[in-house]
Amino acid sequence: MENNFFRREAMSEATSPDELDQIIKVTNRRSNLLVLGLSVFVIASLLWGFYGSVPVTIKGSGIIMPGGGVHYVISQHQGVVRSILVESGHYIRMGEPIGNIEITDEDGNSRMVQIKASINGRVSEVRSLPGDFVYSDERIISVVAASEDQDTLEAILFVPIEQGKSLEPGLAVHIQPTNVNKEEYGFIKGVVKQVSSYPVSRQRMLALLGTEALVSRFSDGKVVLEVEVELILSDLTVSGYQWSTPNGPPFNIYEGTLCNADFIIETKKPIHLVIPRLCLISQ
Secondary structure, X not given: OHHHHHXXXXXXXXXXXXXXHHHHHHHHHHHHHHXXXXXXXXXXXXXXXXXXXXXXXXXXXXXXXXXXXXXXXXXXXXXXXXXXXXXXOOEEOOOOEEEEEEEEOOOOOEEEEEEXXXXXXXXXXXXXXXXOEEOOOOEEEEEEEOOOOOOOEEEEEEEEHHHHOOOOOOOEEEEEEOOOOHHHHOOEEEEEEEEOOOOOOHHHHXXXXXXXXXXXXXXXXXXXXXXXXXXXXXXXXXXXXXXXXXXXXXXXXXOOOEEEEEXXXXXXXXXXXXXXXXXXXXX
16 A cells, blocks of 8 residues: 555656656757758758769779880791890880890801880880790880880770760779779879770780780670870879879889779769759759
């Protein structure tokens, strides 16, 4: 009996007008804060939807290469390489002797023939060594066309022809080297320099990339266009290129680095992506 009495007393106090009024005030305050928060969110979303911008992109992939492009010193004769006078990294000038080949004529007479550089540039790869037998038109040395003080890189990208026809010089490009953490360091900023008018041949891709594996990777069984992208330079980063983050990665980017790319073909208001018909009305 005594317990029931105290329980009724407590319930009576809890349901007193003053107590109920306090509960209602707390509930109203929380409701007002919730409504205010939702209102701010809706207004911010609408403002962003009508006045913000979202990039419309086309994707590509490729490789970072020397800015002058890769060229080859070709053997003019069939024979045995007897000497190579340069190493990877050496700068060579057009007409400079870079090796010797021993050739044999139909009568069995042997003589030495010089291999000469066909372009100014830096040796990127020695493909034939002393003792190797080479055929006429075989590549002896890979050379990056450049002046002695030029050492810039560019991106050579491949895009399916259906999307590639939307690309043109001057478009902004976001270059993402595959060895760089995008979330931490961002991407390299670039600009489309040139777009091939016709589909790139498998032979051309092989000449650029050097291996069938890379040709297959970037073509993926599709007809593709070749896109040359200039990387924007910067004196403020370790790599020497402009990144979407202030400093970019704390290391250099080298030729031969694989990369992915986003071509920014246009920007749209977010509301047009949600309700496409509004895009037609506003035009």
